[in-house]
Amino acid sequence: MREYMLPAHKRLIEAVECGPSIREYVKKSNNMKASSAYDACLRRLAEYRSYHLRIVVRFLAMPSSKTTNSKPIQGTGGTHAVKYLKSTRTATKESILNTDD
Template sequence: MRDYMPPSHRHFIENISSRLSLRSFVLQQADERLTHTFEQCVARLVEFRNLHINIVTRYITIPASCAKQLRAKKQDLTEELDKIGKAPTLLEERGTGGSGIMTFLKTVRDKTKGTFISQCTTGNQVLPDPSMTKIQKAASELKIE
Protein backbone atom coordinates (compact mmCIF):
# COMPACT_ATOMS: atom_id res chain seq x y z
CA MET A 1 0.00 0.00 0.00
CA ARG A 2 2.85 2.38 0.77
CA ASP A 3 4.11 2.04 -2.82
CA TYR A 4 0.94 3.72 -4.07
CA MET A 5 1.09 6.54 -1.56
CA PRO A 6 2.32 9.94 -2.73
CA PRO A 7 5.90 10.49 -1.46
CA SER A 8 4.94 13.56 0.58
CA HIS A 9 2.21 11.58 2.37
CA ARG A 10 4.58 8.68 3.02
CA HIS A 11 7.21 11.06 4.41
CA PHE A 12 4.62 12.70 6.68
CA ILE A 13 3.44 9.37 8.09
CA GLU A 14 7.01 8.13 8.60
CA ASN A 15 7.92 11.38 10.34
CA ILE A 16 4.95 11.19 12.73
CA SER A 17 5.54 7.48 13.39
CA SER A 18 9.11 8.12 14.47
CA ARG A 19 8.09 10.57 17.21
CA LEU A 20 6.56 10.22 20.65
CA SER A 21 2.83 9.68 20.76
CA LEU A 22 0.79 12.60 22.00
CA ARG A 23 -0.06 10.60 25.12
CA SER A 24 3.64 9.95 25.83
CA PHE A 25 4.40 13.62 25.32
CA VAL A 26 1.68 14.63 27.78
CA LEU A 27 2.95 12.10 30.34
CA GLN A 28 6.50 13.43 29.94
CA GLN A 29 5.41 17.00 30.60
CA ALA A 30 3.73 16.11 33.93
CA ASP A 31 1.69 19.30 33.62
CA GLU A 32 -1.70 19.32 35.35
CA ARG A 33 -3.40 21.60 32.84
CA LEU A 34 -2.04 19.73 29.82
CA THR A 35 -3.03 16.38 31.34
CA HIS A 36 -6.53 17.66 32.08
CA THR A 37 -6.91 18.99 28.51
CA PHE A 38 -5.66 15.69 27.06
CA GLU A 39 -8.16 13.77 29.22
CA GLN A 40 -10.97 16.04 28.01
CA CYS A 41 -9.98 15.35 24.40
CA VAL A 42 -9.93 11.60 24.97
CA ALA A 43 -13.32 11.78 26.71
CA ARG A 44 -14.77 13.63 23.70
CA LEU A 45 -13.29 11.02 21.35
CA VAL A 46 -14.89 8.23 23.41
CA GLU A 47 -18.21 10.08 23.20
CA PHE A 48 -17.78 10.34 19.42
CA ARG A 49 -16.95 6.63 19.15
CA ASN A 50 -20.07 5.76 21.17
CA LEU A 51 -22.20 8.02 18.98
CA HIS A 52 -20.72 6.39 15.88
CA ILE A 53 -21.62 2.95 17.22
CA ASN A 54 -25.18 4.13 17.92
CA ILE A 55 -25.56 5.59 14.43
CA VAL A 56 -24.24 2.44 12.77
CA THR A 57 -26.57 0.36 14.92
CA ARG A 58 -29.61 2.51 14.15
CA TYR A 59 -29.07 3.07 10.44
CA ILE A 60 -27.15 -0.01 9.26
CA THR A 61 -27.26 -2.94 11.67
CA ILE A 62 -30.93 -2.79 12.72
CA PRO A 63 -32.34 -2.14 9.19
CA ALA A 64 -30.11 -4.88 7.76
CA SER A 65 -31.29 -7.29 10.45
CA CYS A 66 -34.95 -6.43 9.72
CA ALA A 67 -34.34 -6.94 6.01
CA LYS A 68 -32.72 -10.29 6.70
CA GLN A 69 -35.68 -11.40 8.85
CA LEU A 70 -38.20 -10.36 6.19
CA ARG A 71 -36.25 -12.17 3.49
CA ALA A 72 -36.28 -15.29 5.65
CA LYS A 73 -40.05 -15.16 6.13
CA LYS A 74 -40.76 -14.88 2.39
CA GLN A 75 -44.36 -13.93 2.98
CA ASP A 76 -46.67 -12.45 0.35
CA LEU A 77 -44.93 -9.12 0.54
CA THR A 78 -43.82 -8.93 -3.07
CA GLU A 79 -43.34 -5.17 -3.14
CA GLU A 80 -41.43 -5.14 0.15
CA LEU A 81 -39.40 -8.17 -0.88
CA ASP A 82 -38.30 -6.36 -4.04
CA LYS A 83 -37.01 -3.46 -1.93
CA ILE A 84 -35.42 -5.82 0.57
CA GLY A 85 -33.74 -7.86 -2.12
CA LYS A 86 -31.87 -4.76 -3.19
CA ALA A 87 -30.53 -4.06 0.31
CA PRO A 88 -26.77 -4.51 0.69
CA THR A 89 -26.57 -7.87 2.42
CA LEU A 90 -22.82 -7.64 3.04
CA LEU A 91 -23.29 -4.73 5.45
CA GLU A 92 -25.48 -6.86 7.68
CA GLU A 93 -22.41 -8.25 9.40
CA ARG A 94 -19.39 -6.71 7.72
CA GLY A 95 -18.12 -3.19 7.37
CA THR A 96 -16.80 -1.68 4.17
CA GLY A 97 -13.32 -3.01 4.93
CA GLY A 98 -14.60 -6.56 5.39
CA SER A 99 -14.22 -6.60 9.17
CA GLY A 100 -17.00 -7.38 11.64
CA ILE A 101 -18.50 -3.92 11.80
CA MET A 102 -19.53 -3.81 15.47
CA THR A 103 -16.45 -5.69 16.64
CA PHE A 104 -14.25 -3.22 14.80
CA LEU A 105 -16.06 -0.12 16.10
CA LYS A 106 -16.08 -1.37 19.69
CA THR A 107 -12.39 -2.28 19.49
CA VAL A 108 -11.54 1.22 18.26
CA ARG A 109 -13.64 2.74 21.06
CA ASP A 110 -12.01 0.55 23.69
CA LYS A 111 -8.52 1.41 22.42
CA THR A 112 -9.46 5.08 22.64
CA LYS A 113 -10.61 4.54 26.26
CA GLY A 114 -7.25 2.88 26.94
CA THR A 115 -5.43 6.13 26.24
CA PHE A 116 -6.81 7.86 29.34
CA ILE A 117 -3.83 8.88 31.43
CA SER A 118 -5.72 8.58 34.72
CA GLN A 119 -5.93 4.81 34.19
CA CYS A 120 -2.18 4.39 34.59
CA THR A 121 -0.92 7.30 36.68
CA THR A 122 0.21 6.82 40.25
CA GLY A 123 2.49 8.40 42.78
CA ASN A 124 3.58 11.96 42.11
CA GLN A 125 2.03 12.38 38.67
CA VAL A 126 -0.94 14.72 38.35
CA LEU A 127 -4.35 13.17 37.84
CA PRO A 128 -7.12 14.95 35.95
CA ASP A 129 -9.98 16.52 37.82
CA PRO A 130 -12.65 14.11 39.17
CA SER A 131 -15.29 15.27 36.69
CA MET A 132 -13.33 13.50 33.95
CA THR A 133 -13.64 10.23 35.84
CA LYS A 134 -17.43 10.73 35.82
CA ILE A 135 -17.36 11.22 32.05
CA GLN A 136 -15.22 8.12 31.61
CA LYS A 137 -17.59 6.09 33.82
CA ALA A 138 -20.66 7.31 31.92
CA ALA A 139 -19.00 6.51 28.58
CA SER A 140 -18.07 3.00 29.68
CA GLU A 141 -21.61 2.31 30.89
CA LEU A 142 -23.24 3.43 27.63
CA LYS A 143 -25.24 0.55 26.19
CA ILE A 144 -26.69 0.12 22.75
CA GLU A 145 -30.22 -1.14 22.60
Protein backbone atom coordinates in the same frame (compact mmCIF):
# COMPACT_ATOMS: atom_id res chain seq x y z
CA MET B 1 -8.99 0.92 4.70
CA ARG B 2 -6.33 3.43 3.73
CA GLU B 3 -6.57 2.44 0.10
CA TYR B 4 -10.00 4.12 0.10
CA MET B 5 -8.74 7.38 1.63
CA LEU B 6 -7.91 10.58 -0.11
CA PRO B 7 -4.12 10.78 -0.62
CA ALA B 8 -3.78 13.83 1.66
CA HIS B 9 -5.66 12.07 4.49
CA LYS B 10 -3.49 8.99 4.09
CA ARG B 11 -0.31 11.09 4.23
CA LEU B 12 -1.51 12.87 7.39
CA ILE B 13 -2.13 9.57 9.18
CA GLU B 14 1.26 8.26 8.09
CA ALA B 15 2.98 11.44 9.33
CA VAL B 16 1.26 11.23 12.72
CA GLU B 17 2.23 7.56 13.04
CA CYS B 18 5.89 8.41 12.43
CA GLY B 19 5.89 11.13 15.05
CA PRO B 20 6.38 10.82 18.79
CA SER B 21 3.63 9.47 21.04
CA ILE B 22 1.57 12.34 22.41
CA ARG B 23 0.36 10.10 25.24
CA GLU B 24 3.91 9.26 26.34
CA TYR B 25 4.98 12.89 26.07
CA VAL B 26 2.08 14.07 28.25
CA LYS B 27 2.62 11.23 30.71
CA LYS B 28 6.33 12.00 31.15
CA SER B 29 5.78 15.75 31.38
CA ASN B 30 3.88 15.55 34.70
CA ASN B 31 2.08 18.68 33.52
CA MET B 32 -1.47 18.62 34.91
CA LYS B 33 -2.71 21.17 32.39
CA ALA B 34 -1.43 19.08 29.46
CA SER B 35 -2.78 15.90 31.04
CA SER B 36 -6.22 17.45 31.54
CA ALA B 37 -6.32 18.73 27.96
CA TYR B 38 -5.19 15.34 26.61
CA ASP B 39 -7.84 13.50 28.64
CA ALA B 40 -10.54 15.98 27.61
CA CYS B 41 -9.71 15.32 23.95
CA LEU B 42 -9.90 11.57 24.46
CA ARG B 43 -13.21 11.81 26.31
CA ARG B 44 -14.67 13.83 23.43
CA LEU B 45 -13.29 11.31 20.95
CA ALA B 46 -14.87 8.47 22.96
CA GLU B 47 -18.20 10.35 22.87
CA TYR B 48 -17.87 10.67 19.10
CA ARG B 49 -17.06 6.96 18.78
CA SER B 50 -20.16 6.10 20.84
CA TYR B 51 -22.30 8.33 18.64
CA HIS B 52 -20.83 6.78 15.48
CA LEU B 53 -21.56 3.31 16.86
CA ARG B 54 -25.18 4.25 17.61
CA ILE B 55 -25.64 5.56 14.07
CA VAL B 56 -24.22 2.37 12.53
CA VAL B 57 -26.43 0.19 14.72
CA ARG B 58 -29.55 2.27 14.12
CA PHE B 59 -29.26 2.78 10.38
CA LEU B 60 -27.29 -0.27 9.23
CA ALA B 61 -27.23 -3.14 11.70
CA MET B 62 -30.87 -3.00 12.84
CA PRO B 63 -32.37 -2.68 9.33
CA SER B 64 -30.01 -5.40 8.07
CA SER B 65 -31.12 -7.78 10.83
CA LYS B 66 -34.70 -7.49 9.56
CA THR B 67 -33.74 -8.92 6.17
CA THR B 68 -32.82 -12.45 5.20
CA ASN B 69 -29.15 -11.41 5.17
CA SER B 70 -27.63 -12.92 8.31
CA LYS B 71 -24.10 -11.60 7.65
CA PRO B 72 -22.71 -9.01 10.07
CA ILE B 73 -22.39 -5.48 8.75
CA GLN B 74 -18.94 -4.97 7.27
CA GLY B 75 -16.95 -1.77 7.38
CA THR B 76 -15.06 -0.27 4.47
CA GLY B 77 -12.04 -2.48 5.11
CA GLY B 78 -14.13 -5.65 5.41
CA THR B 79 -14.13 -5.77 9.22
CA HIS B 80 -17.18 -6.60 11.35
CA ALA B 81 -18.31 -2.98 11.76
CA VAL B 82 -19.97 -3.12 15.18
CA LYS B 83 -17.14 -5.11 16.80
CA TYR B 84 -14.55 -2.82 15.24
CA LEU B 85 -16.30 0.36 16.39
CA LYS B 86 -16.68 -1.01 19.92
CA SER B 87 -13.00 -1.95 20.05
CA THR B 88 -11.86 1.50 18.89
CA ARG B 89 -14.08 3.15 21.50
CA THR B 90 -12.67 0.86 24.20
CA ALA B 91 -9.09 1.57 23.12
CA THR B 92 -9.80 5.30 23.21
CA LYS B 93 -11.19 5.10 26.75
CA GLU B 94 -8.24 2.99 27.88
CA SER B 95 -5.85 5.69 26.67
CA ILE B 96 -7.22 8.25 29.12
CA LEU B 97 -4.53 8.98 31.70
CA ASN B 98 -6.63 10.14 34.68
CA THR B 99 -9.71 7.96 35.00
CA ASP B 100 -10.60 9.26 38.47
CA ASP B 101 -12.94 11.94 37.07
